[in-house]
Amino acid sequence: MPTNNRIKLVSLLCITAALTIVCSSGYITPASLTATAAANLVETSVPTAYFVVPTNTPTPFPTPTDTPDPNLATPTPKFNTPTPLPSLTPTIKPISADTPLLVYFAQAGDTLAGLVNRFGVHPFEIVSDEEIPEEGFIDPDQMLVIPQRLILTTSDEKILPDSAVVYSPSAIDFDTETYVEVLGGHLSTYREYHPLTNMTQGSEILQRVALESSINPRLLLSLLEYNSHWVLGEPQSLSEKDYPMGHISVQERDLYQQLHWAATQISIGYYRWREGNLIQIEFKDGSTLRLAPTLNGGTVGLMHYFSLIMDRQEWETATDPNRGFVLQHNVMFGNAWDRAAQVEPLFPPGLTQPFIVLPFTKERIWAYTGGPHGAWAIEGPQAALDFAPGGIEQGCATSQLWVVASAPGVVARVGTGVLMLDLDGDGKEQTGWVLFYLHLEPLSSMYVGKWVEKGDLLGHPSCEGGRATGTHLHIARKFNGEWIEADGPIPFELNGWRAHAGAEPYDGTLTRGDEIVIASPWASFASNIKRSDDDL
Numbered sequence: 001m002p003t004n005n006r007i008k009l010v011s012l013l014c015i016t017a018a019l020t021i022v023c024s025s026g027y028i029t030p031a032s033l034t035a036t037a038a039a040n041l042v043e044t045s046v047p048t049a050y051f052v053v054p055t056n057t058p059t060p061f062p063t064p065t066d067t068p069d070p071n072l073a074t075p076t077p078k079f080n081t082p083t084p085l086p087s088l089t090p091t092i093k094p095i096s097a098d099t100p101l102l103v104y105f106a107q108a109g110d111t112l113a114g115l116v117n118r119f120g121v122h123p124f125e126i127v128s129d130e131e132i133p134e135e136g137f138i139d140p141d142q143m144l145v146i147p148q149r150l151i152l153t154t155s156d157e158k159i160l161p162d163s164a165v166v167y168s169p170s171a172i173d174f175d176t177e178t179y180v181e182v183l184g185g186h187l188s189t190y191r192e193y194h195p196l197t198n199m200t201q202g203s204e205i206l207q208r209v210a211l212e213s214s215i216n217p218r219l220l221l222s223l224l225e226y227n228s229h230w231v232l233g234e235p236q237s238l239s240e241k242d243y244p245m246g247h248i249s250v251q252e253r254d255l256y257q258q259l260h261w262a263a264t265q266i267s268i269g270y271y272r273w274r275e276g277n278l279i280q281i282e283f284k285d286g287s288t289l290r291l292a293p294t295l296n297g298g299t300v301g302l303m304h305y306f307s308l309i310m311d312r313q314e315w316e317t318a319t320d321p322n323r324g325f326v327l328q329h330n331v332m333f334g335n336a337w338d339r340a341a342q343v344e345p346l347f348p349p350g351l352t353q354p355f356i357v358l359p360f361t362k363e364r365i366w367a368y369t370g371g372p373h374g375a376w377a378i379e380g381p382q383a384a385l386d387f388a389p390g391g392i393e394q395g396c397a398t399s400q401l402w403v404v405a406s407a408p409g410v411v412a413r414v415g416t417g418v419l420m421l422d423l424d425g426d427g428k429e430q431t432g433w434v435l436f437y438l439h440l441e442p443l444s445s446m447y448v449g450k451w452v453e454k455g456d457l458l459g460h461p462s463c464e465g466g467r468a469t470g471t472h473l474h475i476a477r478k479f480n481g482e483w484i485e486a487d488g489p490i491p492f493e494l495n496g497w498r499a500h501a502g503a504e505p506y507d508g509t510l511t512r513g514d515e516i517v518i519a520s521p522w523a524s525f526a527s528n529i530k531r532s533d534d535d536l
Helices: 003-019 112-119 176-183 202-213 217-228 238-242 255-275 297-309 312-318 325-333 336-343
Strands: 049-052 092-095 101-105 143-147 191-194 198-201 280-282 288-290 366-373 384-389 409-415 418-422 433-438 440-442 457-461 473-479 497-501 508-512 515-518
Touching: 112 143, 112 255, 176 202, 176 217, 191 202, 191 255, 198 202, 202 217, 202 255, 217 238, 217 255, 217 325, 255 297, 280 297, 297 312, 325 336, 366 497, 366 508, 384 457, 418 440, 418 457
Parallel strands: none
Antiparallel strands: 049 092, 101 143, 191 198, 280 288, 366 384, 384 473, 409 418, 418 433, 433 473, 440 457, 497 508, 508 515
């Protein structure tokens, strides 16, 4: 690192430390829990009897066969289903009375189903002196006793806390543009065309991706520096210049596409680990390695990302907390575990969704055109639902129907096609419950800091803000910077209608008592829904 940049970086860190005093006394980092760093591979004893862990294959919901009706709503686009991660075949697991037991303290976001898959055990084998919910989140720090059956895994050392990976309260006051400008590296002078903002500074591109994907801007900056030296200096090769996040793809050469791809892969690892649907890393040579079941989502997100751009040896170096990527992150931003101590757990005990209404005016027919699907990227957390206005217009036609505030709150962000409504009232989308409206043509009276009540008019559905072939509204939830899965431990409920995922993204239903609405991209009759006068 050039001497001038070292001086700038040290000065910036000193200023940051003066502005944000972090008390780290008594906080134990994962590395300090063991006297000797764990090896990359961990072995446990193998008992003699075995059982096969059953797979949980969802039963596909019947696809409606209704003929599209032009008098109903404009369809929401139907995307091709992304290529899934490699399916996991049932693994033979040893079972014996003398199997060693692990005392495990639940992490924020843990569920019984997720732990069963990660540890390779049956639900009844996870015990606690407190009740373990069959659905919903397990309270953070609840003590669980779980059999240790896995033979060969990654190290159980964590790379970064979850709050350093998602755009969490730990990054509320971080100023990306100032940080980049002070350091004066390649990113500070880089410009790139973006369809919504024309020629745009590199720091603004990075901040845009951080907001869109809800990935921590500090993480994106340190990965950009680790891979290609863009932040503190200059890229050292043509490859580093063209593919700064390590993803070699001619179609994704610019900075926005590289950052977007990286953020998506980190999100895939993060959220699928939480769900228990990602339990091993697959390397470019086809070899696999089981993930240590006690890892956190943030660490797995990074492990998954690095496995896609590195060979096995490079991956082992990058993911080693004692000599890998985390050293770069610490040099640039200090110890992330100290910041985490101030804001984690990101999900407090007993977390529930506040009351939310359907996002349109009463007695107007809309269509439920998209069941649970990606909040931003198609492959990302399945946190969003789509609704299209009724009418005879096709494609991206102007709609006179209104989108309303589903709950009281303050506008935290508003722009082309986007409005972020903060429900805890502090105006920060990184804290508390937040509603994300996309493909919204907001009223000119909407501005950051404006307070709205439930049912207040926000604007009209549109095609603005992202890819869309038909006028509709896309809505999703976040809590403390994490996307909340629509059919997850805290299901999306609007006026009592509960979202259920289908066999594929965009499929699914809404149910309320005996009523059922079936998602249809063609706005079939079975997808019709309205907010009646009897609804709040």
